[in-house]
Amino acid sequence: xxxxxxxxxxxxxxxxxxxxxxxxxxxxxxxxxxxxxxxxxxxxxxxxxxxxxxxxxxxxxxxxxxxxxxxxxxxxxxxxxxxxxxxxxxxxxxxxxxxxxxxxxxxxxxxxxxxxxxxxxxxxxxxxxxxxxxxxxxxxxxxxxxxxxxxxxxxxxxxxxxxxxxxxxxxxxxxxxxxxxxxxxxxxxxxxxxxxxxxxxxxxxxxxxxxxxxxxxxxxxxxxxxxxxxxxxxxxxxxxxxxxxxxxxxxxxxxxxxxxxxxxxxxxxxxxxxxxxxxxxxxxxxxxxxxxxxxxxxxxxxxxxxxxxxxxxxxxxxxxxxxxxxxxxxxxxxxxxxxxxxxxxxxxxxxxxxxxxxxxxxxxxxxxxxxxxxxxxxxxxxxxxxxxxxxxxxxxxxxxxxxxxxxxxxxxxxxxxxxxxxxxxxxxxxxxxxxxxxxxxxxxxxxxxxxxxxxxxxxxxxxxxxxxxxxxxxxxxxxxxxxxxxxxxxxxxxxxxx
Numbered sequence: 500x501x502x503x504x505x506x507x508x509x510x511x512x513x514x515x516x517x518x519x520x521x522x523x524x525x526x527x528x529x530x531x532x533x534x535x536x537x538x539x540x541x542x543x544x545x546x547x548x549x550x551x552x553x554x555x556x557x558x559x560x561x562x563x564x565x566x567x568x569x570x571x572x573x574x575x576x577x578x579x580x581x582x583x584x585x586x587x588x589x590x591x592x593x594x595x596x597x598x599x600x601x602x603x604x605x606x607x608x609x610x611x612x613x614x615x616x617x618x619x620x621x622x623x624x625x626x627x628x629x630x631x632x633x634x635x636x637x638x639x640x641x642x643x644x645x646x647x648x649x650x651x652x653x654x655x656x657x658x659x660x661x662x663x664x665x666x667x668x669x670x671x672x673x674x675x676x677x678x679x680x681x682x683x684x685x686x687x688x689x690x691x692x693x694x695x696x697x698x699x700x701x702x703x704x705x706x707x708x709x710x711x712x713x714x715x716x717x718x719x720x721x722x723x724x725x726x727x728x729x730x731x732x733x734x735x736x737x738x739x740x741x742x743x744x745x746x747x748x749x750x751x752x753x754x755x756x757x758x759x760x761x762x763x764x765x766x767x768x769x770x771x772x773x774x775x776x777x778x779x780x781x782x783x784x785x786x787x788x789x790x791x792x793x794x795x796x797x798x799x800x801x802x803x804x805x806x807x808x809x810x811x812x813x814x815x816x817x818x819x820x821x822x823x824x825x826x827x828x829x830x831x832x833x834x835x836x837x838x839x840x841x842x843x844x845x846x847x848x849x850x851x852x853x854x855x856x857x858x859x860x861x862x863x864x865x866x867x868x869x870x871x872x873x874x875x876x877x878x879x880x881x882x883x884x885x886x887x888x889x890x891x892x893x894x895x896x897x898x899x900x901x902x903x904x905x906x907x908x909x910x911x912x913x914x915x916x917x918x919x920x921x922x923x924x925x926x927x928x929x930x931x932x933x934x935x936x937x938x939x940x941x942x943x944x945x946x947x948x949x950x951x952x953x954x955x956x957x958x959x960x961x962x963x964x965x966x967x968x969x970x971x972x973x974x975x976x977x978x979x980x981x982x983x984x985x986x987x988x989x990x991x992x993x994x995x996x997x
Contacts, residue, residue, distance in 0.1 A: 526553035530577030553577075578621070581653065585625035586614065593631055596891040600841045600898070601773065605724030610682060617679050619668075622661035623686040627693075629654040634693045635892055639927040640936055641695030654690065680710055681725050688732065689895070692932055700932070704732055727777070728895055734784045735897070735931045766826040769838050776823070776845055779815045780897070783852050786812055790859040798860065805860060813856055820849065840886065844898065847879050851902025858909055866911050873910045876902060877919050884926060891928065898930040900938055907942035916946055 524535030525542045527550060535542050541552035578586065590611065597606050613620045633650040634642070645651050661683055668676055684707035691700035707729050714721050766772040786808055790798065798805070823845070831842060854876060858866055880899050884890070900923065907919035923939035 526579050527551070527577060529579050582621070582625050582657075585628040585657075586621070588632060589624050589628045593628060593893070596893050597895065599891040599894070600837070600844050601769075601896075602837075603724065605722065605728060609722060609724065613679065613682055617675070619661045619664040619679055620682050620686070622657045622664070623683045623690075626654045626657040626661065627686050627690045629657070630690045630693050631893060634929075638936070639892055639929060639934065641934060643695055658687070658690070677710055677714055677719060678722070678725075681707055681721070681729075684710070685725070685728060689893075692929065693893070695934075697932070701736060704729070704736065708733060730781075731777075731896060732931060734781055735933070764822065766822055769830075769834065769841055772823055772826055772845065773841070775819055776849070779812070779819055780848075780852065782812050782815065783856065787855055787859055802860065809856055809859065813853075816849065816853055816856070823849070840883075843883055847876070847883060847899060847902060848897065850876050850879070851899075851905055854902075855905050858905070866909065870910060870912050870915065873906045873912075874915055877906050877915060877922065880919075881922055884922065890926065893929045895931050897933075898928070899926065900928065900930045900933050900935050903935075904933075904938045904942060907939070908945045913946060913949065916942065920946070 524537055525545065527545050528535035528542060533544070536544050541554070545552035594606050594611075597603065610620070610624070614624055615621075629650040633648060634640075644655075646655075665680065665683060668679075684703050687703040688700045688707070691697070691703060711721060711726065711729060766775070786805070790805060793801070827842060827846065831839060834842065850872075854869065854872060857869060880903050883899060903919050903923050903926070907916050907923055910916045910919070920939050920942050923935050923942065926935045928935045
């Protein structure tokens with residue numbers, strides 16, 4: 500009897516067309532990846548299950564790939580796809596830019612941890628990410644708020660959500676609230692700086708400083724990273740003369756330039772060297788800011804007092820130099836590539852600040868003697884910049900813009916100044932409240948003023964032909980510069996004939 504063969508059942512799979520995903524559902528349903536009924540106000544899908552409906556987004560981000568892995572945030576905290584992409588951008592793109600020279604527990608640990616724990620910080624982080632991503636696309640230029648820009652609209656919505664959450668907790672006794680407020684203040688300062696809204700940035704900075712002062716009065720602890728960051732930003736703001744210095748000093752007193760604690764006898768690691776340098780930098784910043792704001796007449800009136808103050812700061816720098824050079828020679832080869840880069844940055848900053856100290860009282864004879872040092876300083880800056888194939892675009896700490904601007908705006912040799920301006924143009928970066936492109940524009944304006952003075956004196960100076968082309972073709976060049984440009988070109992032709 501033949502064995503009966505079983506016939507396999509034929510399974511017919513029903514073809515289903517692609518699902519059309521809603522992009523306008525409430526934030527809660529989108530984060531849960533379920534269909535939303537999109538009822539006005541609060542969706543019934545959330546309210547009927549006892550959940551809180553987070554409402555609807557007014558604006559969505561344009562999709563952009565390759566921003567890093569997509570991240571989810573903590574239990575009990577749902578993020579939309581836009582927020583996940585923004586957080587990934589912050590973690591994998593913006594933070595590496597912020598810590599390219601020195602590690603920072605504030606950015607690599609504290610802010611990331613608080614994003615998982617507090618939605619107000621998370622919304623503020625997404626605001627900063629959207630603004631920074633757009634700033635990079637614009638070449639780090641000051642653009643202001645553009646409501647036609649999708650990223651700016653998304654950032655404003657994230658800012659509003661962060662503010663709303665902070666207002667709800669205004670009367671809270673949560674011990675973490677002050678830390679959350681300070682982090683949000685810092686993120687708002689950074690966002691406004693990137694937009695070029697300095698008045699708003701300084702308002703947020705004041706708020707953060709008031710929280711620090713209040714914490715000090717109440718005896719509440721604040722992380723050292725936040726104290727140092729707010730203090731640094733406050734000192735940087737004195738260059739603009741926009742707000743009075745409201746320094747928060749955790750130890751109850753500020754080290755002066757002659758304080759022996761400012762520089763230990765031996766540096767055991769880069770952190771100690773950086774901390775000592777930061778202390779003398781605070782004194783340097785206040786002196787330079789004061790000198791640069793004074794007119795020549797005011798400078799002469801206060802010359803003796805300023806000369807003595809400069810002498811004290813110079814002494815502090817020289818005290819630091821001997822110890823740093825010893826540490827540099829003994830430790831440089833044993834450091835990682837990142838630490839070596841940080842060491843080189845400190846060395847360049849030291850020489851740049853010394854140069855500014857020597858030139859701050861505007862003795863023109865001294866300025867001419869400083870030209871070889873300024874050329875060497877510019878070359879050191881250019882060498883450091885060459886080490887970056889993918890250049891960082893943002894940090895809250897001083898970097899190389901200050902040193903480049905010092906050469907670009909004050910070197911008596913106009914060819915050297917133009918070279919420094921070109922270096923600033925190529926370094927598209929924010930360092931604290933300073934923008935490299937703004938600094939380059941200011942230095943170029945100063946250069947044109949020098950040319951105008953030469954024209955009024957009927958003098959001729961030999962300039963780089965490339966500089967002459969820039970001055971002649973620049974849209975911002977004033978008409979009265981053109982006769983001098985032609986005069987210099989005519990002079991150069993005669994020199995070539997000879």
